[in-house]
Amino acid sequence: MSTVSTRTAICESHSKLILVGEHAVVYGKPAIAMPFPLKVRVTIQKAVGPIMFESSIYTGPIDSMTVKMKGIKACIEESLRCVDQPFANLRIRIDSAIPLGRGLGSSAAIAIAIVRSIFSLFQQGLSEEHLFSLVQIAETYAHGKPSGIDTAAEISEYPIWFQKGKEIVPLVIGIPLYIVVADTGRNGDTHTAVDNVRKMYVSETEKVQNSLDEIGTIGELAREALLKGDVYLLGNLLYRNHEELKILGVSDGELNNLVEIARNAGALGAKLTGGGLGGCILALGESLEHAEVIATQLMDSGVSNVWYFSTEENILYSLK
Numbered sequence: 001m002s003t004v005s006t007r008t009a010i011c012e013s014h015s016k017l018i019l020v021g022e023h024a025v026v027y028g029k030p031a032i033a034m035p036f037p038l039k040v041r042v043t044i045q046k047a048v049g050p051i052m053f054e055s056s057i058y059t060g061p062i063d064s065m066t067v068k069m070k071g072i073k074a075c076i077e078e079s080l081r082c083v084d085q086p087f088a089n090l091r092i093r094i095d096s097a098i099p100l101g102r103g104l105g106s107s108a109a110i111a112i113a114i115v116r117s118i119f120s121l122f123q124q125g126l127s128e129e130h131l132f133s134l135v136q137i138a139e140t141y142a143h144g145k146p147s148g149i150d151t152a153a154e155i156s157e158y159p160i161w162f163q164k165g166k167e168i169v170p171l172v173i174g175i176p177l178y179i180v181v182a183d184t185g186r187n188g189d190t191h192t193a194v195d196n197v198r199k200m201y202v203s204e205t206e207k208v209q210n211s212l213d214e215i216g217t218i219g220e221l222a223r224e225a226l227l228k229g230d231v232y233l234l235g236n237l238l239y240r241n242h243e244e245l246k247i248l249g250v251s252d253g254e255l256n257n258l259v260e261i262a263r264n265a266g267a268l269g270a271k272l273t274g275g276g277l278g279g280c281i282l283a284l285g286e287s288l289e290h291a292e293v294i295a296t297q298l299m300d301s302g303v304s305n306v307w308y309f310s311t312e313e314n315i316l317y318s319l320k
């Protein structure tokens with residue numbers, strides 16, 4: 001959704017879930033990601049003076065932003081250059097329902113909504129490819145060498161089949177999926193998790209390569225399962241994917257425990273989602289009612305928040 005006048009532009013972006021394939025996607029394996037209905041809204045107004053930024057983590061002049069926010073600044077700078085505007089005379093406000101650093105793609109979502117707002121405010125067309133490349137400026141600062149899956153999944157309104165450097169394919173899913181997402185409340189550091197896998201690849205090449213290959217196979221099988229509407233096979237693949245992420249060292253005790261709680265609640269499948277080392281897990285239910293049962297058991301275990309939804313309706317239920 002976007003609202004634009006000559007002085008103000010308001011644009012949104014949704015977050016994302018990686019269904020299968022995180023980490024292996026950095027090494028060229030295929031992955032499947034989908035929109036998650038938590039959203040960020042950016043309001044950009046023309047206002048004389050230096051660019052002022054307002055968000056839950058930083059409020060003040062853009063030039064005094066923390067090093068961690070350097071990527072957003074670079075992305076804004078480049079976007080303004082593209083629309084022939086000086087790096088000044090804006091007030092940028094971020095209202096986000098996406099928790100930061102939980103594997104839900106908050107950083108890419110913020111950058112997407114900012115770039116969309118800048119181009120809308122100055123009435124310039126913006127192709128998806130151009131949006132992708134501008135957002136990747138911010139993502140490269142945030143994550144080192146991101147595969148681009150977060151940005152691609154958040155630009156898309158549909159689940160996607162993603163393989164680095166290849167065409168992004170929207171996936172038509174034959175059946176509704178009932179998905180539960182539980183948030184540990186702990187920040188997962190994607191940069192560190194990706195770095196750890198890289199270091200492990202150097203020290204234990206064969207073990208890591210086997211895992212990456214297995215995750216690649218899981219991705220291919222998950223795509224077939226989605227197209228055929230086989231949620232039982234899909235669920236099984238999610239559990240298998242989680243085992244491989246454990247081998248890669250990006251899971252932890254709490255994430256593993258949450259996967260087991262979901263399994264005991266009868267989830268068809270469950271795994272960590274995103275970079276890991278904190279953040280969230282996702283689980284697959286048989287119906288919306290079943291998703292609620294799984295969600296309740298996860299919430300009772302003391303997590304910070306649990307959401308559930310069906311891919312066929314645009315309603316996100318939260319247990320918080």
Ligand code: MEV
Binds near residue numbers: 025105145150194
């Ligand atoms: C992060 O959401 C997904 C990772 O695979 C990193 C990436 O693809 O850039 C862990």
